[in-house]
Amino acid sequence: MITKIDILAIGAHPDDIELGCGGTILNQVHRGKKVGLIDLTAGELGTRGSVDKRKQESNKASKILGVDFRLNLGMKDGFIKNDEKSQIEIIRHIRKYQPEIIICNAPDDRHIDHAEASKLVVSSSFLSGLVKIKTKLDNNNQKPWRPKNIYHYIQWKNLEPTFVVDISQHIVNKMEAVSSYDSQFYNPDSKEPETVISSKKFLDSITARSADFGRLIGVEHAEGFISNKLVGVKSLNDLL
Numbered sequence: 001m002i003t004k005i006d007i008l009a010i011g012a013h014p015d016d017i018e019l020g021c022g023g024t025i026l027n028q029v030h031r032g033k034k035v036g037l038i039d040l041t042a043g044e045l046g047t048r049g050s051v052d053k054r055k056q057e058s059n060k061a062s063k064i065l066g067v068d069f070r071l072n073l074g075m076k077d078g079f080i081k082n083d084e085k086s087q088i089e090i091i092r093h094i095r096k097y098q099p100e101i102i103i104c105n106a107p108d109d110r111h112i113d114h115a116e117a118s119k120l121v122v123s124s125s126f127l128s129g130l131v132k133i134k135t136k137l138d139n140n141n142q143k144p145w146r147p148k149n150i151y152h153y154i155q156w157k158n159l160e161p162t163f164v165v166d167i168s169q170h171i172v173n174k175m176e177a178v179s180s181y182d183s184q185f186y187n188p189d190s191k192e193p194e195t196v197i198s199s200k201k202f203l204d205s206i207t208a209r210s211a212d213f214g215r216l217i218g219v220e221h222a223e224g225f226i227s228n229k230l231v232g233v234k235s236l237n238d239l240l
Contacts, residue, residue: 005068006033008099008147010090012080012117013043014058014072015181019206020153021103022065022174023167024223029066030170036097037062037070040117041077048192049183061180064173080113082120090124092135095142102147107226110156118152122228125150150228154209161224162231164213166240168220171210178206 007028011017017025017037029035039058042051049057055072062070073089080086094102104121105114127133129146136142154161167174179185183192186200196202213222217240233239 003096004034004098005036006099007035007101007103008038008094008097009035009103010038010040010105010117010121012040012105012111012113013046013077014039014054015043015061015178015184016105016114016155017103017153018061018065018174018177018181020106020155021223021225022061022177023170023210023221024103024153024165024225025065025067026170026173026177027165027167035065035067036099037065037067038093039070039072040075040080040120041113042072042074043077045077046184047195048190048198049181053183054181057181057183061177064177064180078113080116080120082116082123086120087124087127088133088135090120091128091133092137092142094125094128094147095135095145096137098145100148102150103225104150104152106155106157106159107152108157108159114155122150149231151225152228154224154226158209159224159226161213162227164217164222164224166214166217166219166222167210168214168222171207171221174210175203175207178203 009017025035043054044051102125105117107118108115125147129144131144186203210221213224214220
């Protein structure tokens with residue numbers, strides 16, 4: 001059975017999506033789009049928290065974002081590979097949900113899983129459109145499907161975006177979704193070891209970046225994306 005959606009957002013770890021494109025997800029859900037999320041790993045190598053805790057946090061964040069579903073593929077944290085086994089798993093989900101757009105990790109970043117997940121999604125999206133690659137779902141053959149485009153959200157590194165999305169109306173809820181991961185980010189009551197993302201400065205940097213992207217297009221907050229292929233518009237009026 002095909003459960004078609006408009007947008008599929010994929011992250012290497014729970015919280016990648018919220019940090020990178022949470023405001024855009026809220027924007028699209030608000031516009032009536034059907035959105036699904038996939039986390040590739042459970043984030044089990046994280047210094048803080050646990051798999052069970054991260055699951056609770058991602059469930060809470062998903063409710064705030066208002067998405068149609070969220071799945072975890074159980075790949076190995078720290079060891080994501082762009083190999084045939086992983087590609088077939090992603091292809092099955094692309095063909096099941098038939099998204100028009102896929103959003104995924106940054107193509108270059110501090111965490112090794114982010115760039116590898118980015119490559120995995122791009123490879124899988126291409127292969128998903130090939131007729132001779134056979135996959136099944138519930139013993140039924142799946143039809144080829146390729147999204148119209150893939151957009152990469154920006155993470156730790158300050159990469160140059162292809163375009164930015166106005167999220168001014170959604171910044172409060174985005175940060176609420178991010179803060180659902182209280183085992184990972186700033187929590188003055190936590191007794192766990194400090195990490196590069198557990199300080200208040202890190203959370204402040206998320207809103208500072210969105211404010212800076214917003215400044216560039218004359219709005220309060222925006223998120224930046226790198227397009228996997230050239231972006232075209234039908235009219236100059238499509239641009240802000």
